[in-house]
Structures are given as structure tokens and as C-alpha cells.
Amino acid sequence: MTSRTVLITGGNRGIGRAIAEEFVAQGHRVAVTARSGEGPEGALTVRADVTDSAALDAAFTEVETKLGPVEVVVANAGITRDMLLMRMSEDDFDAVVDTNLGGAFRVVKRASKGMLKARFGRIVLISSVVGLYGSAGQANYSASKAGLVGFARSITRELGARGITANVVAPGFIETEMTAALPEAQQAEYLKAIPAGRYASANEVARVVAWLAGDDAGYISGAVIPVDGGLGMGH
Numbered sequence: 001m002t003s004r005t006v007l008i009t010g011g012n013r014g015i016g017r018a019i020a021e022e023f024v025a026q027g028h029r030v031a032v033t034a035r036s037g038e039g040p041e042g043a044l045t046v047r048a049d050v051t052d053s054a055a056l057d058a059a060f061t062e063v064e065t066k067l068g069p070v071e072v073v074v075a076n077a078g079i080t081r082d083m084l085l086m087r088m089s090e091d092d093f094d095a096v097v098d099t100n101l102g103g104a105f106r107v108v109k110r111a112s113k114g115m116l117k118a119r120f121g122r123i124v125l126i127s128s129v130v131g132l133y134g135s136a137g138q139a140n141y142s143a144s145k146a147g148l149v150g151f152a153r154s155i156t157r158e159l160g161a162r163g164i165t166a167n168v169v170a171p172g173f174i175e176t177e178m179t180a181a182l183p184e185a186q187q188a189e190y191l192k193a194i195p196a197g198r199y200a201s202a203n204e205v206a207r208v209v210a211w212l213a214g215d216d217a218g219y220i221s222g223a224v225i226p227v228d229g230g231l232g233m234g235h
């Protein structure tokens with residue numbers, strides 16, 4: 001296994017933190033961005049909001065100085081602002097798209113500079129099963145997550161010949177603060193629809209992300225890898 005410099009956005013909690021822990025455990029040099037709190041032990045924490053290009057640029061520069069050029073980037077930071085379409089404000093739509101899709105754009109654009117120079121890069125975008133499956137009350141969120149697929153595939157066509165891969169991981173129902181906040185009735189409904197009959201742990205997502213960034217996955221690009229217990233099958 002080649003040791004890499006890895007940057008994960010939103011690594012202070014939830015899935016991002018589990019991803020950072022997995023990369024640390026595998027012996028990589030790991031940095032996380034966080035707006036608050038800290039990443040796991042063994043990872044460098046840098047402050048950045050993914051809606052702020054200047055803050056992201058400064059965070060990347062700090063990571064490059066302390067750990068070396070970023071070779072693996074995981075765009076994980078994301079938010080929900082769920083509401084039925086009729087009542088969804090433009091602000092709620094824009095905030096979710098600007099964080100989930102715009103944030104990935106800013107992070108990947110900044111990371112691509114060093115990757116092009118190195119002629120190597122692994123880009124992993126954390127989407128969601130609802131990106132392609134759809135979800136009532138989440139028009140903003142699912143649109144932002146579907147957008148990541150077109151984004152990854154365009155990057156693949158643009159940068160694929162330069163040793164850079166871009167893939168999407170689409171988790172289903174994962175036990176984190178984000179899902180704990182969903183109404184109980186909605187959680188029970190999801191559980192009924194999941195062929196695996198259970199929710200996943202954040203670690204199960206983290207291990208797939210680490211594998212995609214590893215030496216064995218160099219010929220996989222533009223793919224959407226579901227980690228959803230079969231929930232989104234066929235979408």
C-alpha cells in the first residue's frame with residue numbers, strides 16, 4: 001500500500017470522521033477540515049467552510065505545508081434542509097446546493113492543481129442513495145447529490161488521462177447525527193425498504209472510500225458505488 005496525503009472535508013463528526021479514522025488506521029497522512037471541533041487523533045485539523053473559497057485555499061496551503069501535496073481528496077461535508085417543494089424557500093435550496101455541490105466543486109478545483117502537477121489523484125465525492133432514487137421533501141438535497149454524479153463523470157473525462165480518478169460513493173441509511181434527526185416514522189419506513197434489513201455504520205462507508213483511494217482501484221473512475229444495503233438497487 002502506498003502512503004498518501006489525504007484531505008477530508010467535514011471530518012470532525014459523522015461519516016467524515018469515520019473516513020479520517022480509517023485512513024489514519026491504514027497509515028496515511030490525514031487532514032480534515034472542520035468548522036468546529038477537531039478531527040480524530042492522528043489527523044491534522046484545519047479550519048474551513050466549504051462555501052468559502054479563500055478559507056479552503058488557506059486550509060489546503062496549510063495541509064500542503066505540513067503534510068505535503070494532497071493526493072486524495074474526499075468531499076464529504078454536507079447539509080440537509082428538508083421541506084416539501086411547495087414550502088421550500090430559495091434560500092433552503094441554494095444553501096444545500098451551494099454546500100453539497102458547490103462545496104465539492106471548490107474543494108476538487110483546489111485539489112486538482114496539485115494532482116495535475118503530480119499526475120496522480122484520487123477524488124471521492126460523498127453523494128447519497130437519494131441522489132438517483134429521489135426523496136419526497138428533499139428536492140434540494142437529492143438534486144445536489146445527483147449533481148455530484150455528473151461532476152465526477154466530467155472530471156473523469158477531463159482529467160482521466162492525467163492519472164486522476166473521480167468516483168462517487170452513495171451511502172444509504174447510515175447511523176449518524178444527520179439521520180438521528182429524521183422523524184421516527186420516516187426512519188421506520190426506510191428500514192422496511194432496505195433489503196439488508198438494517199442501517200449501516202459509518203465505518204462501512206469509510207472502508208469503501210479508503211479502498212477507492214487505494215492502489216487496487218486505479219482503473220475505477222466515474223463510477224457510483226452504492227453502500228446502501230440494496231436500498232437504491234437499479235437506480
Ligand code: NDP
Binds near residue numbers: 127
Ligand atoms: P453530519 O451532519 O454528521 O456531518 C456533516 C459534516 O459536514 C460535519 O462535519 C459538518 O461540519 C460538515 N459541514 C456541513 N456544512 C459545512 C460547510 N459549509 N463547510 C464545512 N463543513 C461543513 O453528516 P453525516 O456524517 O451523516 O454526512 C456526511 C456526508 O454523507 C454528507 O455529505 C451527507 O449528505 C452524506 N450522507 C449521509 C447519510 C447518512 O445516512 N448519514 C446518507 C447518505 C449520504 P460542522 O460540524 O462544522 O457543521
